[in-house]
Amino acid sequence: MLTSRVLKINFPGQLVFGNGVLKQLEEDLVQMQCKGVIVMTISPLEEQLAPFVQTLRNHAVQVIVDTSIVQEPTFADFRQIMARFQSADVDTVIGIGGGSVLDVAKLVAAQLGNTQTLEEIVGNGLLKERGKRLICMPATSGTGSEVSPNAILVDDEGQKKGIISPFLVPDMVYADPLLTLSLPASITAATGLDALTHCLEAYTNKFSQPFIDMYAFEGMRLIAANLEEAVNNGHNEEARSRVALGSILGGFCLGPVNTAGVHALSYPLGSSFHLPHGLSNALLLPYVMEYNYSASPKKYAEVAIALGCKREGTDEETAQAGITKIKELIKACGIPARLRELDIPRGAIRQMAADAMKITRLLVNNPREITLTDAISIFNAAY
DSSP: OOOOOOOOOOOOSEEEESTTHHHHHHHHHHHTTOOEEEEEOOGGGHHHHHHHHHHHHHTTOEEEEEOOOOSSOBHHHHHHHHHHHTTOOOSEEEEEESHHHHHHHHHHHHHTTOOSOHHHHOEESOOOOOOSEEEEEESSSSOOGGGSSEEEEEOTTSOEEEEEOGGGSOSEEEEOGGGGTTOOHHHHHHHHHHHHHHHHHHHTOTTOOHHHHHHHHHHHHHHHHHHHHHHHOTTOHHHHHHHHHHHHHHHHHHTTTOOOHHHHHHHHHHHHHOOOHHHHHHHHHHHHHHHHGGGOHHHHHHHHHHTTOOOOSSHHHHHHHHHHHHHHHHHHTTOOOSGGGGTOOGGGHHHHHHHHTTOHHHHTTSSSOOOHHHHHHHHHHHO
8 A cells, every 4th residue: 555654663762572571571670770660561471570579679679569450540540640659769660460550550651740630640741851761571462562652541531542752652662471481361362462463454454554563464474374373272382472473563563554444443442341451352353354345455465465365366355254264263362252241232333433534644554445334233233
C-alpha cells in the first residue's frame, strides 16, 4: 500500500533479550548507582523478584514495590498511585509484568515531577517530558508495551483512552522469557494472540511501511509457529522464547504504524464487559479479517504465508486460507470463538459498535472503511 506518512521510529535506548536477563538488570542498576527505584509488578511475581529486590537493597538502593494494578488500569487507579508516589525520592521506575503494569509504570515515570495533568496528556504527542529513568520488563508475551510509545487507561466514563508519546518509550528493556514460564495457558493464549494481532494489523494497515512489515511478518511467523506449543507445554523454553520475541516485534509495530479495526472494535469489550484485552482481540480477529481481506487481498495472502499456509491459486483463496488458519489456532489455544460463549448479550452490540466508532485514531488505519453498520455486522458475525 502506498502511503504519504513519514516513517518515524522511537526505539528503546537498549534492549536486552534472553533467558535469565533479570540478573543482568540487577547488575546494571547497581552499576548505574541508582538511588531510589519504584518497581511496579504483580503479586504472583513477588516471590520470583524477591532476590532481585533484596540485592538492590543490599547495595543501598531504596526500593518501593507496588502491586496495586490487578486489572486494566483506570484514571482513578493512576491518580491513587500518583498520590502515593508524588513525594517519593526515586530516579528510576521499573515495570515488570503484563501490559497494564507496564503502561502504568511508563506513565508514573513520565508524570513524577511533571506539571501536566493526566487529562492534558491524553492523545497523541501531548506529553512533553519525562524526568525519570524508565525500564520495562515484560512478564507476558503479548502487549508489546515494553517497546511502544503507547499507554492505555480507562477514563472516568468507562472509555479506553490512549496516551501516545515518544517519552513513553522506555530507556531500557529487559525481556526474559523465563518470566513467562509460569503463565497459565489461558493468559499465554490471549496475550500471544494479542501480539499476533499487533503484527497482523500493522502488516495489513492502510499506512503500512516496508520497514515495519519486516518486523510484522517475522512476528506473525514466530507466534503462529510456536504459540500452540507455548500454551500446551508452558515449560518449553524455546517456544516461550520465540513467542516472546514475536511479541517484541509486534510492539515495534505499534508506534510507527499501530493497529486498526480489530483493536478499535475490541475496546468496548474491555471497557463494558471487562474482558482481557488479548481475549477481546482474539474474539474479533477472524471476523475483521473476513471483512477486510477483499480490500487488500495481496497483503492478506502474505499474512497467510506468514501463518504457515501454502499459496493457493489466487490471493483471495490464499487470504481465506489464512483466516481459516487463525480460527484453527484460536481453537487449538482453547480461546472462546464467539461472543455468546462469554455471556455478552446480543442486545449490547449496537452500543458496542457506537463506542467503537469513537476510536477514530485506529479506525483510520483500517484497510477498509468501517461504518457503524459495518461494525454491527462484524459484532453479529462474531456472536
